[in-house]
Amino acid sequence: MKNFRDIEQLSAYLDGQLSPSDSARLESRISSDPELDSVLSDLRAARGILRKLPARKAPRNFTLTRKMVGLKPPLPRTFSFFRFSTAFAAVMLMLTFAANSLLPRISFGAAAPMAAQESLGVGGGCTSGCGGGGAPDALAATEAPVATEAPLVVESPAATEAPVVGLAPLATEVPPSASENTSRVAVTPTAEMSVAKEPEIMPVPQDQPQGQSEAVIPSAWQIGLLVIVLLGALIMFVLRQSAMRKWK
Amino acid sequence: MDETALIHSAQNGDLDSFNTLILRYQDSVFHTALRIIGDEDLAQDAAQEAFISAFRSISTFRGGSFKAWLMRMVTNACYDEFRRQKRRPTTPLEPETSDGEEMDSPRWLADPNMTPAEKSEADELEHAIQHCLDALPTEFRAVVVLADIQGMDYSEVATAAHVPLGTIKSRLARARLRLRECLRGFEELLPSSFRLEGERN
Structure with missing residues (x-):
């Protein structure tokens, strides 16, 4: 070998x-x-x-069809324009829905603490008569979270009516000394605030549904965008069908 | 329409031109796949896959022998088929011939240590040769099929098998050597003009 x-x-x-x-x-x-x-x-x-070796002939034809190779009909140039504009309008439409549903909530969430601070400032009675300088302001700031709970107190008539009667004289007792006033506010802040801010807080819950009902993007815009989306889709469908027909 | 023009049209996406090329080459493509795989149905699948791959990648054809380029697709499709077979091996319980009749001595039962009686049952020279081809390693088989059955020259085989020219020479020599050894077992089936010299000695 x-x-x-x-x-x-x-x-x-x-x-x-x-x-x-x-x-x-x-x-x-x-x-x-x-x-x-x-x-x-x-x-x-x-x-x-x-x-x-005898050459074996192919038992069948292996010619390809367009489906086998995944060929698609050539679409007109306008098709890409309609595709882009339809997609853009669809995205914009979704954004308008998102803006209309999210923005009022965000603006309400930002307005609530401001309203609470305003109401606390009035309820503390320090803006004019307390004479405590910066101390009442600081107190108001620390008590802000309590003030946000004020509407709960306001909602129950039994809870609001009782302190109103009991605290009315206290409000008249403010002038004697600034230090006494601040200490009383520190002891029973919620009761006093609930009474004092009662007329100011009430509008806040009334404003909330108004804020939600107001659309940031007008509905006419949304309808317009929707029409563009639908029309674009329809035109694309027609273009594709005609291209398929021509191709066959 | 000449081949170059058809290829150019096919590269521009003209499926009809490519189908014309398919009709020209489908016999040799199928025959190559059949000799490499050894099963008619699988060879048909491989040939079809090869043509689909060829159309999808025809833009990569940069000239030269189109047949060699096409054969590369076929050998790749055959290798893919082998890999698929390895993952999901299937063996028919009652193997049939191409005519649908049950095979008396199917190739998968063939054994190098067959008795003379069993050998005589291998009634066709074709089956004997295919048996020997099937016994070759896949890469040797592809080379010998392309060179000796398709009659392609070494450079075309190198293009089709995607291996260097030196490797083609080496694989072809080894494949012929092994075929020679294997065909000795089927000496009585061979025409007298092809009787192996070693056997006579």
């Missing part, structure tokens, strides 16, 4: 892939070496058998 290098040379020689000098050298070796000649004959026979 010859080494693989010889067999590779013989195989290439069979196919005429050796250079003329290599071919001449191999031919001289073949003529002097019967084993090499035998291997060459075997390789030639093996190649001849393979080449003798």
Whole structure:
């Protein structure tokens, strides 16, 4: 058995892939070496058998359809314009809905603490008569969270009526001293505030539904955008259908 | 319409031109797939996949032998089919011939140590050769099918198999050597002109 290098040379020689000098050298070796000649004959026979194999014809046609290769009909240039404008209008429409539903809530959430601070300032009675300088302001600021709970007190008539009667004299007792006033406010702030701000707080819950009902983006804009979206979709559908018809 | 013009049209998306090319090459594509895979149904699938891949990537064809480029698609499709078979191996319980009749000595039952009686049942030379081809490693089989059955030259085979020219020479020599050994087992089926020299000695 010859080494693989010889067999590779013989195989290439069979196919005429050796250079003329290599071919001449191999031919001289073949003529002097019967084993090499035998291997060459075997390789030639093996190649001849393979080449003798009957060629099989395709049992069917392998031609491709547009569906098989995922080809789509060529669309007119206007199609891309309608696609962009429809998509843009759809996005804008969604943004208007989002703006109309979210912005009033955000503005109400920002207005509530301001209303509470205003009501606390009035309820503390320090704006004019307390004379405590900065102390009442600081107190009002610290008590702001309590003030936001004030409407709960206002909602129950039993709770509001009782302190009103009891605290009326207290309000008249304010003038004696500023320090007394501040200490009383510190002890019973909620009751006093609920009484004092009662007329100011009431409008806040009334304003809330008004704020929600007011649309930031007018509905006429939304209707316009909706019409653009629907029209764009319809035109795109018609363009696609006509392109498909032409293509077929 | 000549081949270059058809290829150019196909590169511009003309499916009809590509279908004309398919009609020209479908026999050799199918035959190559059949000899590499050894199963007619799978060969049809591989040929179809090869043509679909060829159309999708025809823009990458930069000239040269279109047949070699197409054969590259076929060999890739055959390798994909082998990988699929490895993942989900299937063996028919009652293998049939292409005529739908039950096969007496199916290839998958063939054994290098078959008795002379079993050998005589391998009634066609084609089956014997296919048996030997199936026994080759896949990459050797592809090379020998392209070079010896399709009659392509080394550079075309190198393009189709996507391996260097030196590798083609080496694989072809090894494949022929193994085929020679395998075909010795089917000596009586071979025509006298193709009787192997080693056997005579």
